[in-house]
Amino acid sequence: SWALWDLATKYLYLLVTSCSGSPPNFILLFADxxxxxxxxxxxxxxxxxxxxxxxxxDGLRFTDFYxxxxVCSPSRASLLTGRYQTRSGVYPGVFYPGSRGGLPLNETTIAEVLKPLGYATAAMGKWHLGLGLNGTFLPTRQGFDYYLGVPYSHDMGPCQNLTCFPPDIKCFGHCDLGVVTIPLMYNEVIKQQPVDFLDLERAYSDFATDFITQSARKKQPFFLYYPSHxxxxxxxxxxxxxxxxRRGPFGDSLLEFDNTVGNLLSSLEQTGVLNNTLILFTSDNGPELMRMSRGGNAGLLKCGKGTTYEGxxxxxxxxxxxxxxxPGVTHExxxxxxxxxxxxxxxxxxxxxVQLDGVDMTDILINHGQSKREAMMFYPTDPSESYGLFALRLGKxxxxxxxxxxxxxxxxPDHDCHIISLLKPHNPPLLFDxxxxxxxxxxxxxxGRPDLQALLLRIQAVKEQFEASMEFGESQIEKGIDPNLEPCCTPQCTPKPSCCQCG
Incomplete structure (x- = not known):
């Protein structure tokens, strides 16, 4: 019966994607x-x-997805290119408003892979892969037809005087000072500065609805990338x-993201393309536990953002x-x-x-089959050739x-997670099931465990083979920061950065 189910599923898949003349649409949701x-x-x-x-x-939920x-920028580079961030040079750390570098233009994004097939492409939300001189690294230079969003993280600007919750509740804590206020860009033009947080998600939802509706009307396949704030x-x-x-400000923020997901589903249903659309959802990295209840939760996993532990x-x-x-759950x-x-x-x-680090997981999606991925590599926020991998997962x-x-x-409570837990080498490596x-x-x-000794030898061999294949790209983030590159909708105004206001 399982074999018949597999054949029926594959036939249906082929029928939809090959015989209908309608390539599948893709929506990629990326939480932050x-x-x-x-x-x-x-x-x-x-x-x-x-x-x-x-x-x-109603879909497939992953338990072992990485x-x-x-941290943000390198994770986004890997998502869009299928290559570890060390290859593209998006390390160490993240991009800032005045960063000189960005995701190199010779890297190929998902949007650039799909565009030759006639796909309409759009991105909305947090880009965080560089802005550069005259918008050099914006999504519109990386294969996306349209972009609405903040080109970097929304805490990278003074935020304490901005309203984060109605009627006029100011943002919790303090964000980066001494730089321009947070801009909202449409394609390569600043539409609003500082951004209106209370209206931002509605703007994204309307943008996505229009994009889906127009693409469906033209019978054009589409790719929508939504890296959320x-x-x-x-x-x-x-x-x-x-x-x-019931979870306070963090829960309200999460609910607002979920509401946009609901609006996307409604748009797909209303335009009649839901059944020809694959939606993928995941997150860029673990929770920022230093914010306590305002920073998210790693569940039963160890530590969180900034670490190479599971959390x-x-x-x-x-x-x-x-x-x-x-519908189901996969442990692949x-x-x-x-x-x-x-x-x-x-x-x-x-x-x-180019050298890709990703593998096709179609069989996991369509048949709940086995993964082609043998191992997962763990680089720290500041990878280097001298240290190499911090961790490696092989099987379980x-x-x-x-x-x-x-x-x-x-x-x-776990002191291993804290900043005072300094770098520790492990030889033999710490090994967990x-x-x-x-x-x-x-x-x-x-x-006394020959099986584990053999396993460690196998892990070491996989590590050495991978590291031998790794060519570190020139660090884009170490190119430094130029305050003149910070986006300003009134570029000739004074005094900067406070005068950069519009919309």
Whole structure:
């Protein structure tokens, strides 16, 4: 019966994607600083996310899905290129408003893979892969037809005087001072500065609805990339979500993101393209635990943002495609790296002629099959050729060659997560069985265990083979910062940065 089910599913898939003449549409949802334990469908008792829960209930929920970096910019680079951030040079750390560098233009994004097949492409939300001189690194230079959003993180500007919740509740805490206020850009033009947080999500939702509607009207396949600001600090929410969750400001922020997911689903249904659309959801890195209850939750995983422990890089992930993806849960190993080759396979697109680190996970989606991914590599926020990998997961086992805490993961009871937990080499590596010990509490001893000794040799061989294949690209972030590159809608005004206001 399983074999017949597989054949029927594959036939239906081929019927929809090949015979109908309508290539599949793709929507990629990328939450920000959302932890493994933050969604109701991943065990949180009070999160209110009915639309994400719908995707999980009617789609495929991953339990072992990873990003490639415990901070924002490098994780986004890997997602869009299918390559570890070390190859593209998006390291160490993240881009800032005046960064000279960005995702190199010779890197090929998902949008650039799909455009030769006639796809309409749009991005909205947090880009954070560089702005550069005259918008050099904006989405419109990286394969996207349209862009609406903030080109970097929304805490990268003075925020304490801005309203984050109605009627006039100011943003919690303090953001970066001494730089321009946060801009909202349409394509390459600043439409508003500072951004209106209370209206921002509605603007995104309207942008997405228009894009889906226009694409459907033209019978044009589309790719919509939505890297959300939610639930990154400082949290914000407009009138429709503020005060509506049981989890306070963080929960309201998460609910607002979920409301947009609901609006996307409604647009797909109303335009008649829901059944020909694959929706993928995941997050860029783990929760910023230093914000305590305002920073998210990693569930039973160890530590969070900034660390190479599971809480820093194992993410919630959902794949939803009515009639094609059968509801269920998969424990197969998968990564954001795998999204580009998967979408290319489903669309019939050519892969970039470069070293890819992602693998096609179509069989996982369509048949709940086995992963082609053998291992997952863990780089710190500041990778270097001298240190190499901090950790490696092979099958159900994870080996830590180095461990280190991070400021982003302060305040937890576990002192291994804190910034004062300095870099520690481990030889032999710390070894964990993630199926029986996902919290990384109980390292396995290879003494008297020939099976574990053989496993460590295998892990070392995989590590050496991978590192031999890794060519570090020139660091884009070490190119430094030029305050003159900070976006200003009134560029000749004085005094800067306070005079940069419009909209």
């Amino acid at each position: 600083d959302l932890g493994f334990g933050d969604l109701g469908c991943y065990g949180h008792p009070t999160s209110l996310t009915p639309n994400l829960d719908r995707l999980a209930a 990003c490639t970096s415990p 939610h639930t990154h600090y400082p949290q914000f929410a407009g009138p429709a979500a503020a005060g509506q969750s 820093g890089m194992r993410e919630p992930a959902i794949a939803y495609w009515p009639g094609i993806i059968t 190993l998968a990564s954001t790296l795998d999204i580009l080759p998967t979408l290319a396979k489903l669309a019939g697109a050519k892969l970039p002629n 086992y994870k080996a830590h060659f180095y461990t280190r805490g991070a400021g982003h993961s302060e305040t937890t 993630l199926e029986s010990d996902p919290s990384e509490n109980y390292p396995l001893s290879p003494l």
